[in-house]
Amino acid sequence: MTTSKNRNRGLIVGVAVAVAGAYLVGHERARADEDSSAKTTLSSPAAGNNQAPNFSAIVAKYGPAVVHVEARSDEQTSDGGHSGALGTGFIVSQDGYILTNNHVVEGAARVTIKLSDGRKFPAQVIGTDKEGDVAVLKIAGSGFPTVKIGNPADSHVGDWVVAIGSPYGLDNTVTSGIISAKSRTMSEDNPMPFIQTDVPVNPGNSGGPLFNLNGEVIGINSMIYSRTGGFQGLSFAIPIDEAMHIKDQIVGSGHASHARLGVAVQALDSSTASQLGLNSTHGALVAQVEDGSPAQAAGVQQGDVIVALNGQEIATPAELRARVSHLESGANTKLTVLRDGAKRTLTLAASGDAAGNAAPQTRAQSETPRPRLGVAVRQLSDDEAAQIGVDGGVLVARASGPAAAAGVSPGDVILAVNGVEVSNVEQLQQTIADARGKVSIVVYRDGQQLTLKAQLANTREG
Structure with a gap:
């Protein structure tokens, strides 16, 4: 890349x-000489000023529960081997349940686990969750070392x-x-x-x-x-x-379900908070409410500020998203919002998806898809923005789908979409959410500004 x-x-x-x-491999063994810098140096004893602590006790006690994961596909390479990937996992129960990343085992026909003592076991993939990038594996046996x-x-x-x-x-x-x-x-x-x-x-x-x-x-x-x-x-x-x-x-259940409210939210800055008569920037400002969503059914409105979920305060949009992801689909959820200077408590049942599919009740309520560009982005730092001479913009970390098809590449800085300047991640999300069909994207690349055209994809995931 x-x-x-x-x-x-x-x-x-x-x-x-x-x-x-x-680590993608095309041979039966990984080559240890791929990177001569991949060495380990444990710190000197006892943490002191400017010294790292001694980690040897942690390694000795829990290192045996860390496993090597080898995932192989049925696809053959030119030299007659099998393609696949190498990764890491760790044992979370004595009866052999193991956690690793979904992208380590995705598409694998066979998964082998090697313990630190050299023993090897075929692993069963119990289930994976692509959105969370988590996979659960199982090896047969008992009394395995585990992490805490x-x-x-x-x-x-x-x-x-x-x-x-x-x-x-x-x-x-x-x-x-x-x-x-x-x-x-x-x-x-x-x-x-x-x-x-x-x-x-x-x-x-x-x-x-x-x-x-x-x-x-x-x-x-x-x-x-x-x-x-x-x-x-x-x-x-x-x-x-x-x-x-x-x-x-x-x-x-064999799969993971991700709860959702059906709102697009963004961070509160001091100016917006002042306009809304708030003395704090804590909370998540509702920029859009999806038609037919649980949030709309509960009465959530654009311009509301979500300040608590089930009685727990919400400081940022990221915190709201994380809390929502832990909700059980269909469970009653109390959402506290600020509207017109007053607090209101609304009750809704968060919908969910299973294995990446929209929940049946969501499809029945609304067939309106959500536009998707297909980028992972982060905010430019002030120094980065100054170096390229812009006031805002977001850095593209990963591009797929419509963005990749339009020519957006990792390392590009998105400056505007459909003529609207993009100054932060939330603004890009909102601009895409409001768009339909084709969008015009202005990016900064190699000292030049380029205009790219993308045909948005539609998805009911959330």
Whole structure:
């Protein structure tokens, strides 16, 4: 995967690679010489000033529960081998349930698990969730070593974290770093609140555990930002509570369902908050309510500010999306909104989807599809915007579907859609939500502005 280079101003931009992930292979064995930098150096003892803590106790106790995942397809390569991917997973129960990323095992005909003691087991894929990028595997047996599950809410930016995985097929590689940010939303379609770290992860690390200093798993390493395909300082993990919620659904019913309200929301800035008579920017501003959605049926209106869900305060749109993703489809949900300076509590039943399909009740209520561009984007930093001489814009991390067909590429900066300047992720989401048919997209690439035409796809997912 490549990115554009700003030859005139030297802007360095990254590409989301779903990763860290599966190390694609076309032979029976991974080549260990693919990356001579994939080495592990554990820190010196005892945390002191400017020193990392000693992670050896964590590795000794929980390392045996981290497994190597080998996924093979039936497709043959030119040299007679079988194509596939290598990744990482970890055992969450003594009877052999394993978590990894969906993109590690997607399309695999056979999955093999190798433990740190060298034992190998054929694995059954119990179920996968593409939207959450989580897969649940099972190996036969009992008494397997397991990890300890933690609570990502108890972690803080700046905390030390540790990853164990198989970068480039190098099993049981240990790397460390800190939590750089929390609740990073990477896609217009996926509300996953990623944990951002600077832990070195590379292809083959995908699906591996991210530990805190208590030895508890708080995330699944899933993506990196990179211009080269290798680690460049930005890695992203799925919070373990999100992954375990998906796992419980898959084990219970064979699939995961993602609840939805049927609203498009955006962050409140100080100017908008002031116009609405609010003294805080906490909450999620409703920019659009889908026809026939649970939100519309409950009376949610454009311009409402959602401030609480089931009595729990909502500070940001990302927090709202994360909370909604944990709702059970059809369960009564209380939504607290601010409207005309007063609080109102509305009751609705969030709809859901199974295996990526819209729920039957949603289809019956509304056949109006939602337009989709097919990009994962992030906000430009002030320094990046200054380097290319723009006031706003969003950086394309991944392009698929209509965007890719129109020529949008990772590394492009989207400046405007249909003549409307795009200054942040929420504004792009809203502009696309309001659009129909073809859209005109102005992007910045290699020192030039280009205008691309895209035919929006329609989807009922949400």
